[in-house]
Amino acid sequence: MSIGEPQLAxxxxxxxxxxxxxxxxxxxPMNESAAATGLPASWCAVSLRVGDELVAMGRMVGDGALFLQVVDIAVRPDWQRRGLGRRVMAALMDEARHRAPRGVIVTLLADGEACRLYEQFGFRLSAPRSQGMLLRL
Structure with a gap:
């Protein structure tokens, strides 16, 4: 039985x-209650599903005019290395190019070797000119 190609929404x-x-x-980890508040505030969200099962996702958050940030790019481990992260990023970037005005600044934090994926979409390391910083409350 064939599982089928994940469908993007x-x-x-x-x-x-x-x-x-x-x-x-x-x-x-994230708190489910916080997710219930945060997810509807996404500027753009993408899900990849096989049937009803979520296998990959990604979001953009921000004001949609000056700044956007790519967050939550995740692929279920048994679906990794099949191009799903690339599909999610392509959909998010297509939407940004379509809806956001020219000049919007799109940022992200790349974990580990994920920078290789993001470089395919034109992202470049900002150091030494700027440094990414993070504070978790």
Whole structure:
């Protein structure tokens, strides 16, 4: 029986799915209650599903005119290395190019070797001119 190609939708996952996929993909854990508040505020969200099962996701957050940030790029481990992260990023970047005005600044934090994926979409390391910084409250 063939599993089939994951189907892309411009939609956020449910808070439970979001928290589960982040954990499965090795990203930092998030609170489901916070996810219920944050996910609907996404500027753009992308989900890849096989049937009803979430296998990959990504979001952009921000004001949509001056700044956007790519967040939550995650692929379930058993679906990694099949181009799904690239599909998610391509969909997010297509939407940014279509909806955001020229000159919008798009940023992201790249974990580990993920910078190789993001470089395919034109992202470059900003150091030494600027340094990424993070504070978790």
């Amino acid at each position: 411009y939609a956020a996952p449910t808070p439970a799915e979001y928290c589960g996929l982040r954990q499965a993909a090795g990203l930092s």
